[in-house]
Amino acid sequence: xxxxILRIYDWAIDSIVIxxxxxxxxVMTFAFFDVARNVWHLVPVLTANMINAEAFKNLIVNVLDVxxxxxxxxxxxxxxxxxxxxxxxxxxxxxxxxxxELLVKLYASALSPGQMIGLCVxxxxxxxxxxxxxxxxxxxxxxx
Numbered sequence: 001x002x003x004x005i006l007r008i009y010d011w012a013i014d015s016i017v018i019x020x021x022x023x024x025x026x027v028m029t030f031a032f033f034d035v036a037r038n039v040w041h042l043v044p045v046l047t048a049n050m051i052n053a054e055a056f057k058n059l060i061v062n063v064l065d066v067x068x069x070x071x072x073x074x075x076x077x078x079x080x081x082x083x084x085x086x087x088x089x090x091x092x093x094x095x096x097x098x099x100x101e102l103l104v105k106l107y108a109s110a111l112s113p114g115q116m117i118g119l120c121v122x123x124x125x126x127x128x129x130x131x132x133x134x135x136x137x138x139x140x141x142x143x144x
Contacts (some may be wrong), residue, residue: 017080024073031069035062057107064100071096091130098123 038059045052069095079085102119105111111119 019079020076024076027058028066028069028073031062033064035059035066038062060107061104064103068093068100085131088130088133091126091133095123095126095130098126 014033038055042051042059045055075085075089075093078089098119102111102116102123105119108117
């Protein structure tokens with residue numbers, strides 16, 4: 001009975017993971033085409049040397065969003081293969097997301113000096129934590 005329940009559980013997890021992988025592929029495809037569409041709309045403007053600031057800002061935000069998606073999906077992919085997530089991977093995702101927020105708000109001029117210093121301190125602490133996890137983490141992944 002126990003083996004049957006564990007097989008059903010494994011099947012359910014595998015089904016969910018396959019569904020999530022398909023969703024991730026669709027999301028990444030839509031994100032890529034969104035960036036490509038933004039670039040396509042900027043090309044005529046770039047040749048005329050008249051850059052639309054709002055369109056350029058949207059392109060930057062979309063590209064940064066793709067970087068965050070790549071990190072998040074990369075972490076999920078490692079989980080699918082090894083059935084665990086390392087702290088370094090979570091910190092990498094958090095650093096990329098925090099840098100994205102910093103750059104978007106900096107580009108939009110929506111940060112006060114205190115907020116900018118706060119986000120920079122958060123990034124520095126995350127990078128330090130990431131460096132420390134690299135020093136003390138096990139060298140090999142545990143068996144799956």
